[in-house]
Amino acid sequence: MTCEGCKGFFRRAMKRNVRLRCPFRKGTCEITRKTRRQCQACRLRKCLESGMKKEMIMSDAAVEQRRALIKRKKRDQIAAQPPGVQGLTEEQRSMIQELMDAQMKTFDTTFSHFKDFRLPEVLSSGRKITEFMQAPQGEDPDKWSQIKEDLCALKFSLQLRGEDGSVWNYKPPASNSGKEIIPLLPHLADMSTYMFKGIINFAKVISYFRDLPIEDQISLLKGATFELCILRSNTMFNAETGTWECGRLAYCVEDPEGNFQKLLLDPMMKFHCMLKKLNxxxxxxxxxxxxxxxxxxxxxxxxRTVVDQLQERFAITLKTYIECIRPQPAHRFLFLKLMAILTELRSINAEHTQRLLRIQDTHPFATPLMRELLCSTDG
Known part of the structure; x- marks a missing residue:
């Protein structure tokens, strides 16, 4: 192995075939990065002593052939990309590719590794549900009313397909006590924690993130993990049925009145439907x-300045991608819509966190990782 400078020097010295002499008549000059230009003879001697050989030098024809091959490979790579991608700069294509690689390595879309999770306790007949927790005795009526509102905002049914082809269903009772979703909370905490771990690994794979101080890495993850979880879950959301299809698990929003439009009054549900429609x-x-x-x-x-510059680069890359890939002018406002969606996501994150904290106060369900993220987000 050699640096480019010494490689070029050795090549030129061998091609000139000139007998070099040490100007200091010692032939023992110390050759370092700083002194290598002072004595060509001793520099050549050190090259030979290091194992560089004249017969290993490529001919001019071979060098030109190699350069042509490199250029051809670059042209082929560009030609193999979708027509619009060619409008992106090399740096932008590299950024997108790194993010896509990180997503592929850390997002288990089939949830094949999500196995050790808790489920509501249901008798084999499916007639009775054992609640994990009861409403606390002597709870302040106003506080419990708020918690009940948080719990009743959306009701989920759960379907689990077994490896043997069997199907297990959980459907919450059709009451409005606020307690019917409680048995499902530990399972939802396990599912969320599984996704959080994937998001943390996603960030760690990204070189731009790893280059930041560890304190900033922690602060960014604490602030963004819930938002990234929502964005990832939207890729599995079926807007027509209100179902998140997570491999052999399916989470469906219960609508007892059969009027799916009413569910859109919930900010989270409305957000998922709106984002999904953008395809x-x-x-x-x-x-x-x-x-x-x-x-x-x-x-x-x-x-903050470094992070702000990175965010701007990713935003510009998204804008350029849309302009290059999406037919114009039909999608000329898509970038602005996505920026508005990210702003709304911040508000949903804050509201959702407050809801979870209120429930956690009286019905602890969060995993240690969830508690750390919830408390830091609230702070």
């Missing part, structure tokens, strides 16, 4: 994740 590409989803992750205004971020 985003995987590249657009992953760039939105990066923009959300690299938010300089998260609490505790020290290198």
């Amino acid at each position: 985003l590409h995987k590249e657009e989803y992953v760039l939105m994740q990066a923009i959300s992750l690299f938010s300089p205004d998260r609490p505790g971020v020290v290198q």
